[in-house]
Amino acid sequence: MNEVQYEVIIIGGSYSGLSAAMALGRSLRKTLVIDSGKPCNEQTPHSHNFLTQDGKTPKEIAFLAKKQVKEYETVSFFHGKAINAKITENGFEIYTENGETFSSKKIIIATGITDEIPNVKGFAECWGISLIHCPYCHGYEYKGRKTGIIANGDKAVHIASLVKNLTEDVTIITRGEASFTDEQKEKLAKNNIQIIESEISELKHQNGMIESVIFSDGKDVNFEAVYAALPFHQHSEIPEQLGCEFTDFGHIKTDQFQKTNIPGVFVCGDNSSMMRSVSSAVMTGNVAGAMVNMELVTDCF
CATH class of the missing domain: 3.50.50.60 (FAD/NAD(P)-binding domain)
Incomplete structure (x- = not known):
């Protein structure tokens, strides 16, 4: 000792x-x-x-x-x-x-x-770079960019409300069935926030900079930044x-x-x-x- x-x-x-x-x-x-x-x-x-x-x-x-x-x-x-x-x-x-x-x-x-980083190709490589957790810490650098939010329910709505102030192009990715109340759905629609319920199979990137999100149904959607509530x-x-x-x-x-x-x-x-x-x-x-x-x-x- x-x-x-x-x-x-x-x-x-x-x-x-x-x-x-x-x-x-x-x-x-x-x-x-x-x-x-x-x-x-x-x-x-x-x-x-x-x-x-x-x-x-x-x-x-x-x-x-x-x-x-x-x-x-x-x-x-x-x-x-x-x-x-x-x-x-x-x-x-x-x-x-x-x-x-x-x-x-x-x-x-x-x-x-x-x-707790999910076992999704590209997730760990992008985490903290273009796959981000906080609009206050990183949002300004991605203002005006096409942005995704990996979250569901109350958490997704909370993050979306903050991110919408930084960019008009916001999509929520729920990775399964969306769990929003009718009031939340109405609020998201009013703010032109899209919802994708498909599971993610890969984050396509270059050196941690996201280029697109590939979904399990084969759909490939371009994003420049993605928030994730992990x-x-x-x-x-x-x-x-x-x-x-x-x-x-x-x-x-x-x-x-x-x-x-x-x-x-x-x-x-x-x-x-x-x-x-x-x-x-x-x-x-x-x-x-x-x-x-x-x-x-x-x-x-």
């Missing part, structure tokens, strides 16, 4: 984890960031809606963030994957995939989520191991200060928020770091 006792261990070193680390480093807290170096937006070409960083690649933002966090001497990094956690008398023990063990008084879980699961099993509560959507429940129902456990980033963006991750990470420091202050002051 590693003999170093940390005040805080952050599991996950992407945007929310680094933001929490900066807040703790500036408060002189002995902090360890455990990160496997595999962010969920790895192949996304550009990040948006983040002041001073608009249009930068996620990799550029993460590189600069880590460089800045490393300036704080109480923060250290461990490259590896945390796979297990245990509550102890003095806090927590974290176990990594390669057999290392670290201990701390508090932990921040910033591990994100994993999208299911997801937590990237890490550690929150469940510790007994954290989850929302009906699958996010980790927190209070307004990013605190979970388990004492000493905070979470931040995509694992606990429907607002899935770099700027939101940075904000929740900053809150988590500040609140953990406040707990540490309260414990000993």
Whole structure:
């Protein structure tokens, strides 16, 4: 077992984890960031809606963030994957995939989520590039383009309402029988939104840029961008191991200060928020770091 006792261990070193680390480093807290170096937006070409960083690649933002966090001497990094956690008398023990063990008084879980990508040819290659999840993050770049939405029911209507503001040419692809109320059907028709109920067999693309959607009935429809509302699961099993509560959507429940129902456990980033963006991750990470420091202050002051 590693003999170093940390005040805080952050599991996950992407945007929310680094933001929490900066807040703790500036408060002189002995902090360890455990990160496997595999962010969920790895192949996304550009990040948006983040002041001073608009249009930068996620990799550029993460590189600069880590460089800045490393300036704080109480923060250290461990490259590896945390796979297990245990509550102890003095806090927590974290176990990594390669057999290392670290201990701390508090932990921040910033591990994100994993999208459940369907087994459709071209889907994985386009995900995050021209097959996108959020009109706020990527919609402006595809304004005025012919756009598809892979979703059904309330989710499809919600996304369509946002996308219709960016382009007039919108088609919903339900991949099976559409499940809209009469009122929703009327609203979609009023906004000239087409509905295709056929299953998808392939996304035809060039280097992740969608050219068309091929359906199981042989129909081939050209699109320049497609939104997809995908299911997801937590990237890490550690929150469940510790007994954290989850929302009906699958996010980790927190209070307004990013605190979970388990004492000493905070979470931040995509694992606990429907607002899935770099700027939101940075904000929740900053809150988590500040609140953990406040707990540490309260414990000993």
